[in-house]
Amino acid sequence: MRDFIVRAEGLKKHYPLSGEGGRKKLHALDGVSLTIQQGEILGIVGESGCGKSTLGRCLLRLTDITAGKVYFDGADITDHDRRALKNIRRNMQMIFQNPYSSFDPKYKLGTSLREVGKVNDIKEEVLEERIKRLMEYINLPGDMLDRRPSELSGGQLQRLAIARALLLEPRFIVADEPVSALDVSVQAQILNLLTDLRKEFNMTMLFISHEMTVVEHLCDRVAVMYLGRIVETAPTRKLFSGLLHPYTRALIRSVPRSHPDEECERIILSGEIPSAIDLPKGCRFAKRCPRATALCFESEPELTEIEDGHYVACFEQ
Amino acid sequence: MERRLLEIRDLKVDLMTQRGIVYALQGVNMDICEGEIHGLVGESGCGKSMTSKAILHLLDRRRSRVSGSVLLEGRELIGLSEREMRKVRGNLISIVFQDPMISLNPLMTVGDQIAESYTNHQGDSRKAALAKAFDMLELVGIHPADRRMKQYPFELSGGLQQRVMIAMAAACRPKLLIADEPTTSLDVTIQAQILELFKELRRELKMSILMITHNFGIVAEICDRVSVMYAGRVIETASSRGIFDRTAHPYSRALIASIPKARHYCEYLPVIPGSPPRQFEREIGCSFRPRCPYRDASCDRAQALSKVGEGHMSACTRAFDRG
Numbered sequence: 001m002r003d004f005i006v007r008a009e010g011l012k013k014h015y016p017l018s019g020e021g022g023r024k025k026l027h028a029l030d031g032v033s034l035t036i037q038q039g040e041i042l043g044i045v046g047e048s049g050c051g052k053s054t055l056g057r058c059l060l061r062l063t064d065i066t067a068g069k070v071y072f073d074g075a076d077i078t079d080h081d082r083r084a085l086k087n088i089r090r091n092m093q094m095i096f097q098n099p100y101s102s103f104d105p106k107y108k109l110g111t112s113l114r115e116v117g118k119v120n121d122i123k124e125e126v127l128e129e130r131i132k133r134l135m136e137y138i139n140l141p142g143d144m145l146d147r148r149p150s151e152l153s154g155g156q157l158q159r160l161a162i163a164r165a166l167l168l169e170p171r172f173i174v175a176d177e178p179v180s181a182l183d184v185s186v187q188a189q190i191l192n193l194l195t196d197l198r199k200e201f202n203m204t205m206l207f208i209s210h211e212m213t214v215v216e217h218l219c220d221r222v223a224v225m226y227l228g229r230i231v232e233t234a235p236t237r238k239l240f241s242g243l244l245h246p247y248t249r250a251l252i253r254s255v256p257r258s259h260p261d262e263e264c265e266r267i268i269l270s271g272e273i274p275s276a277i278d279l280p281k282g283c284r285f286a287k288r289c290p291r292a293t294a295l296c297f298e299s300e301p302e303l304t305e306i307e308d309g310h311y312v313a314c315f316e317q
Numbered sequence: 318m319e320r321r322l323l324e325i326r327d328l329k330v331d332l333m334t335q336r337g338i339v340y341a342l343q344g345v346n347m348d349i350c351e352g353e354i355h356g357l358v359g360e361s362g363c364g365k366s367m368t369s370k371a372i373l374h375l376l377d378r379r380r381s382r383v384s385g386s387v388l389l390e391g392r393e394l395i396g397l398s399e400r401e402m403r404k405v406r407g408n409l410i411s412i413v414f415q416d417p418m419i420s421l422n423p424l425m426t427v428g429d430q431i432a433e434s435y436t437n438h439q440g441d442s443r444k445a446a447l448a449k450a451f452d453m454l455e456l457v458g459i460h461p462a463d464r465r466m467k468q469y470p471f472e473l474s475g476g477l478q479q480r481v482m483i484a485m486a487a488a489c490r491p492k493l494l495i496a497d498e499p500t501t502s503l504d505v506t507i508q509a510q511i512l513e514l515f516k517e518l519r520r521e522l523k524m525s526i527l528m529i530t531h532n533f534g535i536v537a538e539i540c541d542r543v544s545v546m547y548a549g550r551v552i553e554t555a556s557s558r559g560i561f562d563r564t565a566h567p568y569s570r571a572l573i574a575s576i577p578k579a580r581h582y583c584e585y586l587p588v589i590p591g592s593p594p595r596q597f598e599r600e601i602g603c604s605f606r607p608r609c610p611y612r613d614a615s616c617d618r619a620q621a622l623s624k625v626g627e628g629h630m631s632a633c634t635r636a637f638d639r640g
Contacts, residue, residue: 188575214577216580266509
């Protein structure tokens, strides 16, 4: 099992809700198991509220876990306290969606970057050397470090956010919608940068996105989440050509076509994304599923391997 | 050629900012035909939303200067008084913004907000207005309408809120509905529903829709024609097939190429070098020339839209000529 940088087993994160005597809970994550290998980019897709971001936060232990286990580099970090976490955190970093809110607006960017090194006791010469090298990588002039966030464009700032995440040479990065706020031409630059960086640093990454084409472009493997659970996971090409779970199918077929003449058998899901508070009995997707049978409303299908590396949670398979 | 509903000619907007004048629109030319869904695409800051605001007179008069011509069925809108514009807004042209949560009034029920369109614009009584609001909710697919009428915006999901916004905008059956990134804050599954709704409304109410978006997928999905903007100008207009099959302008080409495509695997995406101009100066020549692989000396001169095919205009034909 040494190959796995990150492993989660039966991960649950429930948020108690105020009111109703505290008996109701929001099931943000409800039993997620996954592994991420060294050098792999795992994409997580799903609609808002499916638990994508909570999953990222749990893997980094930015939040406490209700049940299940998280392993990082072979060690169980589920119950690590703050001090123990500090030591492993330098090996795990995060990139957020909005770069303007992930930098202190009053700090010069150089200060924000150097702070990371200081907190983690990195020697100044080493730190400066790394910053210099990273600035070359992200293709920004060094004098950008003397500016403040408001003076940069979203794309430039997101590149700096990536540089900051790489400053400690982490072994694992969670990128939560890192290109969603950017224009397509800037998005292309950032995606190319990530491709470069993964080659250079053999980076391992959890890439959270709601944009299917972006995930398809960048990721090695994709996990589709629905209401706190993984419903399908497979190597990217297999997932996009196989499309076994009815939810994956609907999700992919909701993406606007890339040409007016493209044949596209649209599947429009009726209804809204159900709430993670009152979970339905049986398969969580049954209510919106065009193929649901009586069985689907009775019991919940398990994630089962149907082909090498391809797992689906659906009775039809 | 179908009848033109809206003709925009040489529309210019100068904005007075603390850092000086920004030449936000530098001569926009665009036609919207009756009953068509016309896409307006481009990247942040290119002037898509500015165009819609200028059409509707939503810019602060003290901080902006608008010139040029906007004809709605032959009638000039630029220069109309606020009083006259009020009769245009809502009745003839209306708008749906990106984020329904900030556009809706949190203290009013959904029914009252839609009814307000009728009492304000058509002088209906409250009772008559509420009855029409009910019909409108049904039309935009909000069920059960009677219960939803009494709900407040926060009780609805993002998708339903956007349907309410669309109901309000379409309430008085305007000739033109401007939709400014109406699905950008929604999930793809909900986006697909909302796009269907726009198609349905166009069919039912026979209106034209100006669909402002940064997403070429939406153009392919529902637009009949499309105009591409760059640095405050429309640089290409084509049918939505034409824009993909016979892309003429180098910027349109580069932009479409930089989008990751489904089932199409490549290691690196083509990128456009540099970044868009900041528009502190009026540009005479082509604004894209510093980033353009096809540039030559003649790009310093003004580049008017010229015909490159049936219903297809481009401000540049260099990429076309060279294949």
